[in-house]
Amino acid sequence: MAQRLQGRTALITGSTSNIGRSIAIALAGEGAHVVVSGRDDARGAAVVEQIRAEGGQADFVRADLDGTAAASRALASAATDVLRGRVDILVNNAGIYPASTTPTTDEETFDRVYGVNVKAPFFLTQALVPAMIGAGGGVIINLGSWIARLGVPIGSLYSSTKGAMETLTRAWAAEFGPRGVRVNAISPGVVVSPDWDSATDHPGEVMMHGTPAGRSGHPDAIGSAAVYLASDESAFVHGTVIDVDGGRTGVAVVAV
Template identity: 75%
Template structure:
């Protein structure tokens, strides 16, 4: 590793598994002091222990991001304290995915998904981005999804939350960019931890793409490192598709 994030501090929400975990591990490998955050203390400890075993710096801060401003404010405060008084990089990764159809989605589920996927990062960014600006700058990275732009028959609720995060990315880039805080997003394709013993329904959703396979968490993490590092200093308000070509190209088999 080139330690592109040496001296930086980072908070990654939902980082006890899959994409969030890979991002936290990649940031630490590049020299950042990382706060791993999520609901499970056991899984959080596993991630932190692994990072430390490889010589990185990481701490776990438990968070139940229920969409309330209070929960987001509490996480921002605790993470800032653990990181020595500042957060240079925020990754809004935590989210939940209900796959029901519109007719099968009840009001409780609707409110919960918007609370976790939109309200929580909204209020967390509202706490952290101004502090970044006051400290001289920073980077916010949101996690979107390819289903925000290429529709599938189920999951309309989830898709709409990711569309909201893409819109917020552009709005925040306009709001905070002039203050030195870059805001961008990553839109992954179907990404899961590899499981050689069994197939996953998500594999079919990546058929007909240039990549022809599901993505790996570390492939999303590479993109996050780029958006967090200085080489992307001129990058504001983009949604970076890291989806195996799912939204860009269709491969037609002969």
């Protein structure tokens, strides 16, 4: 059976752990040559080692996406060099979540979160899209969040950045779709890292009570959605945000 992404290349930001790691492993498992990127060399090397051990192609490129155009362009250039001169699939996954409320958020934190979560993917996309268009097509997958559309008491800053990314998804689909680049997004729900201590309740678990799934999700569910959006199976899908959240945002939650 042919692999769905055979011969394609992919850059996944923030892919040294959790959701990004699962996406990198899933894309590589379908034949893509992936660039794993992030700030932690050791964790990046571990992801690359796992992918290669399973027969996939992967390389690590260290990146600290601080929101400056220079940092995004540097990653775009390095990844392009590693991936045989082209990036077919870009996954804008890297993001930070400060545990602060609106009254406790200072200007430095505000600028840092918007820099990492919005400015960095904006300028990375800006750097890579022209080559995708020149090559005849490409795929961009953004990561949103369920709290971009369902308010929670803590997380206004983070949720606003994810709302921005979902809006950019639709705007970029309109801008780049007619030129061969498909743009879509994935909106994860409560996802628990496999590294989380199973003996300790995850603080987000209570938010899944009463949902159709009734539990938190695993990062691999996001990886599977990314494979679909990156592959030709979704060739007619543009500007869509796929909710992978156990029904948290789409179904009325009954208190139990």
